[in-house]
Amino acid sequence: xxxxxxxxxxxxxxxxxxxxxxxxxxxxxxxxxxxxxxxxxxxxxxxxxxxxxxxxxxxxxxxxxxxxxxxxxxxxxxxxxxxxxxxxxxxxxxxxxxxxxxx
Numbered sequence: 001x002x003x004x005x006x007x008x009x010x011x012x013x014x015x016x017x018x019x020x021x022x023x024x025x026x027x028x029x030x031x032x033x034x035x036x037x038x039x040x041x042x043x044x045x046x047x048x049x050x051x052x053x054x055x056x057x058x059x060x061x062x063x064x065x066x067x068x069x070x071x072x073x074x075x076x077x078x079x080x081x082x083x084x085x086x087x088x089x090x091x092x093x094x095x096x097x098x099x100x101x102x103x
Contacts (some may be wrong), residue, residue: 035075
């Protein structure tokens with residue numbers, strides 16, 4: 001689940017998502033990134049630590065930091081090169097989880 005950069009997510013929101021996906025599925029959370037104002041990712045990180053078998057954290061914010069060339073001048077929306085990096089990262093995370101590894 002990648003929520004974008006317009007709303008903050010709470011631990012309660014993530015708990016509702018976990019209930020919605022059920023115990024047999026993995027919830028994959030993507031940390032948002034916006035250069036102009038860092039996004040609060042503590043609830044995502046906390047829930048991922050508490051539920052390592054049910055939640056996979058995909059740390060886009062860490063990967064994107066320092067790579068201004070991936071973004072348009074607004075510091076949020078991706079240029080084609082950034083889109084490629086982002087999609088490869090998501091694909092790797094999904095496939096590694098399917099094979100039973102955390103990648």
